[in-house]
Amino acid sequence: QVQVVESGGGLAQAGGSLRLSCAVSGRSFGGWAMGWFRQAPGEEREFLATISWTSGSTLHTDSVKGRFAISRDIAKNTVSLQMNSLKPEDTAIYYCAAGALGGRHLRSQADFYSYWGQGTQVTVSA
Numbered sequence: 001q002v003q004v005v006e007s008g009g010g011l012a013q014a015g016g017s018l019r020l021s022c023a024v025s026g027r028s029f030g031g032w033a034m035g036w037f038r039q040a041p042g043e044e045r046e047f048l049a050t051i052s053w054t055s056g057s058t059l060h061t062d063s064v065k066g067r068f069a070i071s072r073d074i075a076k077n078t079v080s081l082q083m084n085s086l087k088p089e090d091t092a093i094y095y096c097a098a099g100a101l102g103g104r105h106l107r108s109q110a111d112f113y114s115y116w117g118q119g120t121q122v123t124v125s126a
Helices: none
Strands: 003-007 010-013 018-024 030-040 048-053 057-062 066-075 078-083 092-100 120-125
Touching: 003 092, 018 030, 018 092, 018 120, 030 066, 030 078, 048 066, 048 078, 057 066, 078 092
Parallel strands: 010 120
Antiparallel strands: 003 018, 018 078, 030 048, 030 092, 048 057, 066 078, 092 120
């Protein structure tokens, strides 16, 4: 059974940084991709970034390029999201997700990802 567990959320000031971590377990993840999404109150879930577990190639949405960076540590079975230059509008619940690529390109659509964590709250104060 695949498990996805986020950690590292909390309170940050505008301009500050946070690093989210996602522990994945339950199988070998070769050929899979992990993604980060967020959802603010009253908003739809928003794609942020995804990474190929095998190649390490990444895809970031334009709105966070240059501020957020996804990475993975194969030895530790973790995926991280480094968030810099935080803004109050970054306040949301952040979710990690995992899905099998099956040889396809990296995906930004939430419905591609089969396994989701419970989410971790990030609050950025002005």
